[in-house]
Amino acid sequence: MFRYLIPLALFVVLVVFLAVGLRRDPSKIPSALLDKPAPTFRLPQLKDREKTFSAEDMRGKVWMLNVWASWCVACRDEHPLLFKYAASGAVPIYGLNYKDEPADALAWLGELGDPYVLSAVDYDGRVGIDYGVYGAPETYIIDKSGTIRFKHVGPVTQDIWSKEVLPLVQQLNRQ
Amino acid sequence: MNTEMTSSRLLALLLLCLLSSVATAQVQVDDQPSDDPAVEKRLANLSHELRCLQCQNQTLAESPSGIAADLRREIRTQIKAGKSDKEIVAFLTQRYGDFILYRPRVTPMTYLLWFGPFVLLIGGLLLLFRYIKQRRDAIPEQALTAEERRRAEEMLQS
Numbered sequence: 001m002f003r004y005l006i007p008l009a010l011f012v013v014l015v016v017f018l019a020v021g022l023r024r025d026p027s028k029i030p031s032a033l034l035d036k037p038a039p040t041f042r043l044p045q046l047k048d049r050e051k052t053f054s055a056e057d058m059r060g061k062v063w064m065l066n067v068w069a070s071w072c073v074a075c076r077d078e079h080p081l082l083f084k085y086a087a088s089g090a091v092p093i094y095g096l097n098y099k100d101e102p103a104d105a106l107a108w109l110g111e112l113g114d115p116y117v118l119s120a121v122d123y124d125g126r127v128g129i130d131y132g133v134y135g136a137p138e139t140y141i142i143d144k145s146g147t148i149r150f151k152h153v154g155p156v157t158q159d160i161w162s163k164e165v166l167p168l169v170q171q172l173n174r175q
Numbered sequence: 176m177n178t179e180m181t182s183s184r185l186l187a188l189l190l191l192c193l194l195s196s197v198a199t200a201q202v203q204v205d206d207q208p209s210d211d212p213a214v215e216k217r218l219a220n221l222s223h224e225l226r227c228l229q230c231q232n233q234t235l236a237e238s239p240s241g242i243a244a245d246l247r248r249e250i251r252t253q254i255k256a257g258k259s260d261k262e263i264v265a266f267l268t269q270r271y272g273d274f275i276l277y278r279p280r281v282t283p284m285t286y287l288l289w290f291g292p293f294v295l296l297i298g299g300l301l302l303l304f305r306y307i308k309q310r311r312d313a314i315p316e317q318a319l320t321a322e323e324r325r326r327a328e329e330m331l332q333s
Contacts, residue, residue, distance in 0.1 A: 032272035071201050099202040099241060123202060125245045132270040134228035134242050 031151040032132060038065075038142045039130035043120035046097050046105055053094070053120040055146065062172045064093045064165075065140040066116070066156075067128065069100040070108035072136040078155035082115040085161055091141070091169045095119030098128050098136050141165060143172045206244040214254050221250055221260055225267065226275050234277060 033039075042054040055065075066082065068075040086093050095116035097105045102121060109119075122128055131140065134153070141150035150168055152160060208215050219236060225246070227238035235243050235250075246267070253263050267275050279285045319327065 032269060069201065099245075101202060125202070125241070126249075129245060129249055130270060132272070134271070 031148075033140075033148050034151060036148055038140070038146050038148050039127070041120070041122075041127040041130065043096075043122055043127060046095070046102060046109075046119040046121050049102075049121070053118060055142070058094075058142065059146055060144050062091055062141070062143055062169055064091045064169075065096055065131075065142060066093055067096045067098045067131070067133050067136050067138040068119075069098045069136050070104040071100065072098075074155050075137045076112070078137050079112050079115070081156065081158065081161070083113065084158075085156070085165075086115045088166075090166055092117050096127065096131075097121050098133060099123070099125040139165075141168060141172070144175065201241045203241070203244070206247055209251055209255070211255075214251060217254050217260065218247065218250055221263060222247060224277050225264075226277050228271060228275060 038055050040055055042052050042056075045051045045053050064085075066078075068078075082093060085091070093116055095118070097119045099122065102123075105119070105121075120127075125133070131138075132151075137155055139150075139152045139156050140148050143149050149172060150165065152164075156165060209218075222236035223234050225235040227233045227235050227240060227243040227246075229240045229242050230238050233243075235246055250263055253266065258266075264276070273280055273282075279288060281289055
């Protein structure tokens with residue numbers, strides 16, 4: 001009888017909902033800034049605070065902005081990978097030192113090495129707000145016209161690098 | 176080993192974790208309430224409607240996290256600069272997306288969320304009415320026999 005199949009059908013629907021719902025990571029929030037112009041800023045450079053760095057300086061180049069801090073545990077995991085990515089020469093990596101004491105940040109780079117072309121100091125996290133940062137590390141790929149084309153919250157793993165970032169960077173560089 | 180011993184060791188371990196985690200810390204921004212009660216009132220209203228993105232089940236008003244303090248300070252600054260609540264919410268959603276709003280906007284993406292429960296309610300009511308009607312049709316009304324009527328009257332009188 002058909003009516004006995006109704007509980008089974010309901011159960012299948014429930015299983016599908018749970019299977020999809022439970023596999024999603026609730027901490028992944030779609031970025032509102034994707035395909036929007038990268039917010040402008042002018043901040044002092046970490047290693048030479050007389051000099052400044054601005055997103056405007058990077059017009060005409062495809063570049064990576066990596067938000068990091070010495071207090072950020074996941075950044076420590078990501079750090080050796082950034083060296084690999086930088087060494088590949090695929091894309092220049094710039095750091096945004098987020099809500100960090102410059103002395104701590106410099107000590108951190110001294111201990112672990114510095115994969116960044118340079119790091120800009122966002123001491124009070126105001127530029128972080130413009131970029132929608134809510135948890136370091138965060139990584140952005142910005143294209144030649146200054147548009148954000150990729151955002152990732154959390155460490156950029158080898159998998160994400162080779163499957164998403166690298167193809168995107170190559171494609172953007174051809175444009 | 177008795178349980179008391181285990182729990183005191185556990186406590187010591189937890190304390191150790193706590194102490195070692197304060198070695199380096201985030202820069203703390205000034206999150207002092209403003210002198211102007213009107214500013215604080217608007218901040219309180221706004222920040223109860225906004226989600227802390229780091230700890231997603233807390234509002235910006237409740238969260239002790241660094242990013243929540245930053246955003247409270249930013250909202251304070253904007254209130255003092257004469258921005259309307261609407262402008263401030265627009266500023267935040269531009270950067271953090273609609274997810275920062277505790278009360279989701281009514282967009283095609285959230286139709287199911289907003290209207291789904293009502294659709295389910297109406298569907299359930301329709302099914303219920305159909306079922307009741309079917310039942311009523313299925314059971315034919317029968318008049319009482321003389322014997323049944325007598326027993327019923329007996330029961331009512333006793």
